[in-house]
Amino acid sequence: MQISPPKHLAPYIRHYIFLENAGEDIRSLRLFTDGSSGLILSGDMNLYSGISKDRMPLSFFYGTLNGYKDFSSIGKFSLIAVVFQPYFLNILLKTSAKDIRNQIVSVEDVLKNKLEIFQEKLFNKVNPLTIISDLNIFFTHFLSERMSADHDLIAATQQYLLQSKGSVSSKDLQHFTGYSERHLERKFEYHMGMSPKKYGNIIRLHYFLNLMNKDVDYKSMTSLSYEAGYSDQSHLIREFKNNIGLTPKQYLNTENKMAVNFIEL
Structure with missing residues (x-):
């Protein structure tokens, strides 16, 4: 279930996703980059990192990703993913997005008990729409504080x-912003955790994903890649593997696409 935020929060939150697993099986999950950062809230999840098998915090923030992260879940769970606009984590945690790029940050380490009430509601099986409504109030209250002077520039460039x-x-970016390439790159990395070039590449990749998922005319992969702005198909496949860890064909054959950038392997 995917839910949009209210209009006044749309510049900061892309959407909410509620996911639930009623079984006791082990599931392999992959989160891959779409340029966003986000928050995973859970009251009862046994989630482990894909490589180290370390147990993840019940609730955590994730910074913008250079590629993808694999996880495994064991048993029943319910979670709410809050998918942020890329710069919102910088605003929320008041730290450089570059420093938390590719990082998992426990909610308890940075916001103490401020989100504990939402974890308890998930644990107690409160209607997820009610929890999301309460989260909207929480984020609205937080955003009443003063913003960085750079926020409008970053949001407009995005x-x-x-x-x-x-x-x-x-x-084009220099003309649009009035800043040199290096100056804008520093601002982007501080607020969004990546350079404008990297973010542009991610946008192009997801535009291709959208074309591929909606390809009712069965166009060739080559024609879709050109339509998305790739100079050749090998360039597309290289970007695909670096960011998603799969080929386009493998992605298409993935049955459970839980969200635009969250799949079950």
Whole structure:
């Protein structure tokens, strides 16, 4: 179940996702980059990292990803994923997004008990729509505080990249923002955890994913890759593997796509 935030929170939160597993089986999950950061809230989940097998905190923030992260879950769980606009984690935690890129940060380590009430509601099986409504109130209250002076610039540049489907040159960005390439790169990495070029590449990849998932005319992979702005198919496949860990064909054959960037392997 995917739920949009209210209009006033849309510049900061992309959407909420509620996921539930009623079985006792082990599931292999992959979260791959879409340029966003986010928050995973749970009251009863046994989630482990894919490589080290370390147990994840019940609730945690994740920074923007360079590629993908694998997890395994054991047994029943219910969770709410709050998918942030890339710069919102920087606002929320008041730290450089670059420093928490690819990182998992326990909620308890940074916000103490401020989100504990939502974990308890998930544990007690409160209606997820009620919990999301309460989260909207929580984030609205938080955003009443003063924003960074750079926020409008970063948000406007992000929208410019989205509208251009990621195909924007350095000169175009310099003209749009009035800043040099290096100066804008520093600001982007501080607020969003990645360079404008990296974010543009992710947008283009997800535009291709959207074309591929909606390809009712059965176009060739080559024609779809050109439509998405790739110079050749080998470039696309390389980007796909680096960011998702799969080939386009393997992704298409993945049965359980829980969200746009969250799949069951």
